[in-house]
Amino acid sequence: MVEVTEELIAALKRKAVTLRKHIVRMTHNVQSGHPGGSMSACDIVTALYFHVLRVDPKNPTWPDRDRFVLSKGHACPVWYAALAERGFFPVEELMTFRKLNSRLQGHPEFGTTPGVENAAGAEGQGLSFSVGLALAARMDHKAWRTYCVLGDGEQDVGQTWEAAMAASKYGLDNLTAFIDRNGIQQEGRTEDIMPLEPLRNKWEAFNWHVLNIDGHDFRQILAAIEEAHRTRGRPTVIIARTVKGKGVSFMENKIKYHGAATSDDELKLALAELEGMEASM
Amino acid sequence: MTAGPWKMESQRSYFGRALVDLGRRNPNVVVVGADTTESLKSIDFGKAFPDRFFQLGIAEPNMISVAAGLAAAGKIPFATTYSVFGSAHTYNVIRQNVAYTNLNVKIFCSHAGLTVGPDGATHQINEDIGLMRGIPRMTVLVPADGPETARAAEAAAGMKGPIYCRFSRTNVPTVTSDQDGFAIGKARTLRDGSDVTLIGCGLMVARCLEAAQALERERVSARVINLSTVKPLDLPMIDRAARETGRIVTAEEHTVVHGIGAAVAAAIAVNHPVPVAMVGVQDVFGESGEAEELLRKYGLTAEKIVDAVHDLLKRGDRRK
CATH class of the missing domain: 3.40.50.920 (Rossmann fold)
Structure with a gap:
C-alpha cells in the first residue's frame, strides 16, 4: 500500500460523499431499499474500493483479484455506487436499482452485476462464503485476499459464529472481516434486540485478532487494514464504530432509515447537505 | 434383468472410493464435512488428500457456504453429510449461497429416508427430494445402488452447477451394472x-x-x-x-x-x-x-x- 498522504485522505473523503449522494438518490428514486446501513458502511467500502482492493473493472472475474464479500446484503446501494464509480458499469445505471429488468437487484445477485462477488440478503452467510474463498486462495498459494463486511445485526446469526470458528481453526490470515457497528438493526437498537456486548471479547474468545476503530476515520480504517495484512496465523476482525445514516444529519442514528427512503423534500435537504460538504472540501 | 438375489452393497463405500478416484484425477476436487465423514466414507478422501479436505464440525450451514466460497474460487467441492442436515437444516443456505449463486457445489448425502433405521424420525428425512427439486437450478440425483452412486459422483464432478444427491445408510441390492x-x-x-x-x-x-x-x-x-x-x-x-x-x-x-x-x-x-x-x-x-x-x-x-x-x-x- 502507498503512503497515506493528506491528498489520499482528501480524495477518499470526496469519493465517500459522492457515494452517499448516489445512495440517497438510488433509494429515493425507487422509494425503497436500505440507506442507513449503506451510509454507515460507506467509508469502509470507499477505503477498500478506492485504495486497497486489487481489482480490474475491465476484467471483473480476473482470477487473482482481491475478493470483497458483502455479507450485509441489504447495504448493496453502497456496493453498487462504489462499483459504478470504480468503472465496473455506468454510473447512470445506478438509477435502475430495484427496478424491473435491472442488473442491480434489491439484494446482491452473483453473476449479474459486474464486480459483485456473492449473493446476500438472508443474513449470516457471507463470512462462511469468505472462509471458502480464503481457503481456496491458500490452497493455490495465491496472494489475493478476502475482505468481508458484516452488519452488527448479523452477529445475532448462529452461522456467523460457525464461520468465526472455522476461520480461526484454519488460521486464515488472508481473511479480514469488518463489522459495521452502527448499533441499529431493523426493529431497534442492537443492544435492545439482542445484546452483543462485549463484542470484542466474543471475537477474541473465537481466536480472532480484533481491532476497534472509528469506521468513519480513513486513517484508522487504512491503519487497521495494514495491521490485518501484517498479522500472521489468525484472521482479523475490525470492529468499526459507525453511525447509521452517516453524512446526512437528519438520517443519522435514526432507526427509520434502516429500511426507508427519503421523501422528495428530505432528498433535497440531504443532497444540499452532502453538496455543502463537497463544496467545503 | 432378473430380480434378485442381488449382492447387498454399501452406497457409502462406493461413494468414498469414487471421491478418492476423482481426487486423483482432478486436483480441483475438494471435500468438506460436518463430523460425519467416517460415516460417509468421505474421510478416505481426507486421508488421501489432507490439504483438500476440510472438517468443519457440526455446523452444516457454514459447511455449505464454505463449499460455495470454494466453488466461487474455481474448486469443485463435495459437501458431505446426512440428508436431513444437507437439505432441511441448510435449506436457505443452499437456496441463496449455492443455487441462486449458481455455483458448482455437489451436496452428497447419505442416510436418506426411513432406512436410517433405529435413529428414528429425527434422522429419517422423507422430504429432501421435494425440498431440493423445488429450488431453481438444482439438479437432484437418487442413485439406485452402490455402483450407481459412484457413477453419480463422477458425473456430478463433470457437470457445472449445483447438485443434490441422496442415498442410503443401509446396504442396498446392486441392480445396475457398469x-x-x-x-x-x-x-x-x-x-x-x-x-x-x-x-x-x-x-x-x-x-x-x-x-x-x-x-x-x-x-x-x-x-x-x-x-x-x-x-x-x-x-x-x-x-x-x-x-x-x-x-x-x-x-x-x-x-x-x-x-x-x-x-x-x-x-x-x-x-x-x-x-x-x-x-x-x-x-x-x-x-x-x-x-x-x-x-x-x-x-x-x-x-x-x-x-x-x-x-x-x-x-x-x-x-x-
Missing part, C-alpha cells in the same frame, strides 16, 4: 414391459424389479424405469411410458406429497394423462426400527407395488 452408464437427466429402462410402467428411485428400484417379476407370473408385463435423476426429469422417457403402457406406478423412499411420484404425475397430467399410483411414505414421520421392518410397516415393498398395479388394472385400459 454397462448401464450414467447420464444426468437420463432415466434408464431396466426391463421392458407393455401393461404398466414401474418408475422407482433409490433402493425402491430393486423392489420395482421384484414386483415386475411377480407380475410376470400373472402374465402382466411391467416395464421398470430407474429414475436416478429426479430433476431434470427425463420427460421423453416418461411420456413414452405413459403412451405405451397406459399405467404408471411410482415407488420412492420419500413422502408422496412432493417426491418423484408427484413430479412424474404432474408431468404425465400435462403431457399424456393416464392413471398413476404412488408407493411411498404417506404424510407421516417415521420411527425407530430396523430398515427392513420400517420398509414393511410403511408400505415400501414389492407387494405394495404389485397391489398398486392390480388397482390400476381394474380401472381399464388407457393406452393410445
Whole structure:
C-alpha cells in the first residue's frame, strides 16, 4: 500500500460523499431499499474500493483479484455506487436499482452485476462464503485476499459464529472481516434486540485478532487494514464504530432509515447537505 | 434383468472410493464435512488428500457456504453429510449461497429416508427430494445402488452447477451394472414391459424389479424405469411410458406429497394423462426400527407395488 498522504485522505473523503449522494438518490428514486446501513458502511467500502482492493473493472472475474464479500446484503446501494464509480458499469445505471429488468437487484445477485462477488440478503452467510474463498486462495498459494463486511445485526446469526470458528481453526490470515457497528438493526437498537456486548471479547474468545476503530476515520480504517495484512496465523476482525445514516444529519442514528427512503423534500435537504460538504472540501 | 438375489452393497463405500478416484484425477476436487465423514466414507478422501479436505464440525450451514466460497474460487467441492442436515437444516443456505449463486457445489448425502433405521424420525428425512427439486437450478440425483452412486459422483464432478444427491445408510441390492452408464437427466429402462410402467428411485428400484417379476407370473408385463435423476426429469422417457403402457406406478423412499411420484404425475397430467399410483411414505414421520421392518410397516415393498398395479388394472385400459 502507498503512503497515506493528506491528498489520499482528501480524495477518499470526496469519493465517500459522492457515494452517499448516489445512495440517497438510488433509494429515493425507487422509494425503497436500505440507506442507513449503506451510509454507515460507506467509508469502509470507499477505503477498500478506492485504495486497497486489487481489482480490474475491465476484467471483473480476473482470477487473482482481491475478493470483497458483502455479507450485509441489504447495504448493496453502497456496493453498487462504489462499483459504478470504480468503472465496473455506468454510473447512470445506478438509477435502475430495484427496478424491473435491472442488473442491480434489491439484494446482491452473483453473476449479474459486474464486480459483485456473492449473493446476500438472508443474513449470516457471507463470512462462511469468505472462509471458502480464503481457503481456496491458500490452497493455490495465491496472494489475493478476502475482505468481508458484516452488519452488527448479523452477529445475532448462529452461522456467523460457525464461520468465526472455522476461520480461526484454519488460521486464515488472508481473511479480514469488518463489522459495521452502527448499533441499529431493523426493529431497534442492537443492544435492545439482542445484546452483543462485549463484542470484542466474543471475537477474541473465537481466536480472532480484533481491532476497534472509528469506521468513519480513513486513517484508522487504512491503519487497521495494514495491521490485518501484517498479522500472521489468525484472521482479523475490525470492529468499526459507525453511525447509521452517516453524512446526512437528519438520517443519522435514526432507526427509520434502516429500511426507508427519503421523501422528495428530505432528498433535497440531504443532497444540499452532502453538496455543502463537497463544496467545503 | 432378473430380480434378485442381488449382492447387498454399501452406497457409502462406493461413494468414498469414487471421491478418492476423482481426487486423483482432478486436483480441483475438494471435500468438506460436518463430523460425519467416517460415516460417509468421505474421510478416505481426507486421508488421501489432507490439504483438500476440510472438517468443519457440526455446523452444516457454514459447511455449505464454505463449499460455495470454494466453488466461487474455481474448486469443485463435495459437501458431505446426512440428508436431513444437507437439505432441511441448510435449506436457505443452499437456496441463496449455492443455487441462486449458481455455483458448482455437489451436496452428497447419505442416510436418506426411513432406512436410517433405529435413529428414528429425527434422522429419517422423507422430504429432501421435494425440498431440493423445488429450488431453481438444482439438479437432484437418487442413485439406485452402490455402483450407481459412484457413477453419480463422477458425473456430478463433470457437470457445472449445483447438485443434490441422496442415498442410503443401509446396504442396498446392486441392480445396475457398469454397462448401464450414467447420464444426468437420463432415466434408464431396466426391463421392458407393455401393461404398466414401474418408475422407482433409490433402493425402491430393486423392489420395482421384484414386483415386475411377480407380475410376470400373472402374465402382466411391467416395464421398470430407474429414475436416478429426479430433476431434470427425463420427460421423453416418461411420456413414452405413459403412451405405451397406459399405467404408471411410482415407488420412492420419500413422502408422496412432493417426491418423484408427484413430479412424474404432474408431468404425465400435462403431457399424456393416464392413471398413476404412488408407493411411498404417506404424510407421516417415521420411527425407530430396523430398515427392513420400517420398509414393511410403511408400505415400501414389492407387494405394495404389485397391489398398486392390480388397482390400476381394474380401472381399464388407457393406452393410445
